[in-house]
Amino acid sequence: MAETTIEKAKAALSDAQRVIILSHERPDGDAVGSLLALSLSLERAGKNVAPVLLEGVPSRFRFLPGADKVTSDIPSDGDLLIFVDTADIQRTGFPVETLPRQPDINIDHHPTNTDFAMINIVNHKASATTEILYDVIPQLDLEIDIDVATNLMTGLLTDTIGFRTDSVTPRTLGIASELVSLGAPMAEIYSRTLNQRSFVSAQYWGKGLNRLERENGILWTSLTIEDRKVVGYSGSDDADLVNLLATIEGNQVVLIFIEQIGGKVKVSWRSRPGVDVAEIAFSFGGGGHEQAAGATIEGNMQEIKERVLTATRRSISPSPEEYA
Ligand code: AMP
Ligand code: MN
Ligand code: MN
Numbered sequence: 001m002a003e004t005t006i007e008k009a010k011a012a013l014s015d016a017q018r019v020i021i022l023s024h025e026r027p028d029g030d031a032v033g034s035l036l037a038l039s040l041s042l043e044r045a046g047k048n049v050a051p052v053l054l055e056g057v058p059s060r061f062r063f064l065p066g067a068d069k070v071t072s073d074i075p076s077d078g079d080l081l082i083f084v085d086t087a088d089i090q091r092t093g094f095p096v097e098t099l100p101r102q103p104d105i106n107i108d109h110h111p112t113n114t115d116f117a118m119i120n121i122v123n124h125k126a127s128a129t130t131e132i133l134y135d136v137i138p139q140l141d142l143e144i145d146i147d148v149a150t151n152l153m154t155g156l157l158t159d160t161i162g163f164r165t166d167s168v169t170p171r172t173l174g175i176a177s178e179l180v181s182l183g184a185p186m187a188e189i190y191s192r193t194l195n196q197r198s199f200v201s202a203q204y205w206g207k208g209l210n211r212l213e214r215e216n217g218i219l220w221t222s223l224t225i226e227d228r229k230v231v232g233y234s235g236s237d238d239a240d241l242v243n244l245l246a247t248i249e250g251n252q253v254v255l256i257f258i259e260q261i262g263g264k265v266k267v268s269w270r271s272r273p274g275v276d277v278a279e280i281a282f283s284f285g286g287g288g289h290e291q292a293a294g295a296t297i298e299g300n301m302q303e304i305k306e307r308v309l310t311a312t313r314r315s316i317s318p319s320p321e322e323y324a
Contacts, residue, residue: 008119033064040147041140075100106119110287219255222256222257238268276315
């Protein structure tokens with residue numbers, strides 16, 4: 001009988017002592033939650049684990065159990081290299097040639113995942129990577145204790161923006177219920193990761209809200225390096241402004257353009273159910289989900305805005321057949 005993917009992962013783990021785990025740059029709650037849940041469960045099984053994020057753990061997630069163990073340097077060697085919540089090998093932000101070995105295991109839920117590892121545990125239907133890990137951790141004979149449950153819950157809550165996305169299924173809610181039974185403090189995680197904002201974030205949002213534009217069902221704005229400097233915002237992201245824009249009525253797609261150092265712009269798309277933005281993001285070298293996608297594109301703000309808005313308009317306007 002053919003060895004299943006889980007059996008292969010189990011065999012790879014049993015041969016390994018030093019495990020390196022990576023997730024994507026500008027990590028969200030699912031990236032951090034998946035990284036920490038898997039790290040803690042492996043550590044409790046006696047493995048030597050190095051959880052690595054290019055920019056470390058964002059302050060919003062530093063309360064999570066195990067966050068203090070994350071480093072921003074990859075060990076120069078290890079027995080196993082695992083990626084979580086990472087659609088492709090470039091997404092960690094580390095130059096691929098600096099990775100200590102070929103990817104061994106890839107655990108993810110992005111439809112744009114490129115199956116880049118030896119062992120790929122990818123389920124596009126899962127609402128979060130931590131939803132997959134809830135099944136995979138026990139299948140690997142590892143334990144879900146209260147700390148692991150807290151991290152798994154963080155991925156579920158943040159990737160579904162508090163169970164508000166179409167990706168939420170009865171299974172998602174069933175897992176959330178199990179995690180609460182295991183002691184995960186849902187209300188606290190909700191409040192810390194989704195509700196609380198710093199004063200500086202609100203000022204940064206103000207910069208973007210001042211520049212809102214809307215045309216034919218597309219709403220967009222931009223944030224610049226100068227905006228971050230002026231308000232003193234230390235991240236390089238949008239402080240989640242895109243998810244606030246997504247609550248504004250009457251749009252098919254909302255977009256945010258975030259200027260990055262080194263002549264790049266990070267673009268985030270959010271869309272109404274039925275409008276697929278993952279494909280547009282993919283065409284710009286990014287990826288994501290049907291209703292939430294992103295890409296980092298080289299070039300200046302004005303030029304990228306024009307290119308991206310043109311592609312987005314094209315993708316939401318009805319095709320000629322629909323007029324027939
Ligand atoms: P964001 O717009 O950064 O909040 O991301 C929305 C979704 O798209 C998340 O699932 C991200 O992991 C994914 N995503 C964002 N940027 C990229 C990228 N450059 N490549 C692949 N997936 C991305
Ligand atoms: Mn993510
Ligand atoms: Mn995710």
